[in-house]
Amino acid sequence: MHWLPLLKHLPLLFLSCLPLLARAAPESSVYRFERLQLDSADGSLHYRLDLAIPRKAPPAAGYPVMYLLDGNNALAELKEDWLKELDGGNPPLLVMIGYEMDGLYDMEQRTRDYTGASSAAFLELIQTRIKPLVQSRLPVDQAQQSLWGHSFGGLFVLYALFEQPLAFNNWFAASASLWYQPPTYDKAMAFAGIKDGPVRQVLIMRGSKEGKLPIKSFDGGSMEQRKAMEAVPIEANREVARHLSEVPGIQARYRNFDGLNHSEVFSAALHPALRLAAGLKADF
Template sequence: MKAVKTLAMLAAVALAAPALAQEKPAPAAPGYTMPQTATFDMKAAHGGTYRIFVSFPKGAPPEGGYPVLYILDGNALFASFAETRRMMEWSPGDKAIVVGVGYPTDEAYDVRRIDDFTGAPTTSGAYAKFAKEKSGGWDRFLDFLTGELRSEIGKRYKTNADRQSLFGHSLGGLFALHTLYTRPGAFHAIIAASPSIFWHEAITLKEERDFAARLKAGGVPKVARLLVVAGDREEAILERWDAEDFVQRIAPLSAWGLRTRSEIFAGEGHMTVPVRAVPATLRFAVNWP
């Protein structure tokens, strides 16, 4: 009888063993690291710290250095641009460096972007919930972008100072237009995706009118070319309407040297426009002239 009980206990242990093995968690697999990329944190002269993401080509740089495309909201958008840039290396054409400018966080977006991308608190009811957030720092951020950061990227990689481009989406698109209006020669190309012109509409429209007047008067010796994109399913329809109206207003300035292109992406909402815009942005940024 004792032998029978012993055999029964052994059988029970044997049957339980697979179940116990299944309950033990598997070792964590390593995370995916994107090839041909690097990241570093950089403290700006104004005191803020930014997380910088870089995607770079293989091989020797071209004569004159690589074109550089700066992507705002780097935490959210860098990966899409970086992998597409890497795939485009397989096709004939210019290689480029992509630099994502973000914040030291694992979140896609950081509230600091409101301060960095705007000139004042919002006057739009659509953005009322953000009215109390810190804002108005876009010139300070632009100084960092075109000064300290550009210099640092130039130290780490061989870059072409005459082929620097900027991509911004939503509030980043608003910032991109501010850059065009106030420092029109700072970039070779500017891409504004679903720009939130209505954040503080009066300020932005005045900047546009002042820029147009200076351009017509011959006071802008060098001006970036401009690509404006939006989606036909923008949740805030003003972002589509404003983009369309803006392009109609700005297109006549081609007579004074502003080259503008635009596209409305079918089937895309506000948050999917940047992904759809990646190939068009890279081609627009790296093509020469």
């Protein structure tokens, strides 16, 4: 099913929630910033990697590293007081995976990468090209790697967890759009856990004012697809967290943000995930 053309018909209210213009990297006394470009293997896709590098010397094992989807917007959301908090712990190297563009979101590109059949290729890009590129430039603790994403990005985090559960140690999924991709919800609820390696930490977050987007805008006119989407419960994020908390090899938690809608969760979910990646406590 090809849903990308339907993105043109997103409700105006949803689109109005998205910031339009990118902001410059924050000035920081505890982090410095670098920007890298990376093309897909065939040269058709162009990615921007914004690195926030701790000024503090790395530990002997290297920096913990946190990969953030929707990197253009993640960079714009960073605050100096957050970064100073991280400096009080074991500050992670932040790798914000975005796109070569002036704005914060590219709906077509993020939909391609984070959902559907193309998500396998994007996961391979992270594993085989982005990670090695980062590790070739900076000392990284490969036993302390995190992945964070919101909305379609949160959906991708859960997809990647079930495909390659050993790829990251910490998995942060905010407002995962599980309704959009019912097979990921089904796979989540059937996931039997991890037998190898250390326990993986999973944090799933959602706002109390979130609801399903109008499914008719995304079902491609297929009644079968519509029924599959509608079968994913409103509380799918909470249900997945509950199930994962009961399987071996996973320590899962759920965080509800009272009074926040879908777009507001982006920033609210980013802050505690950053703290956890730095080995600090989050306000749960």
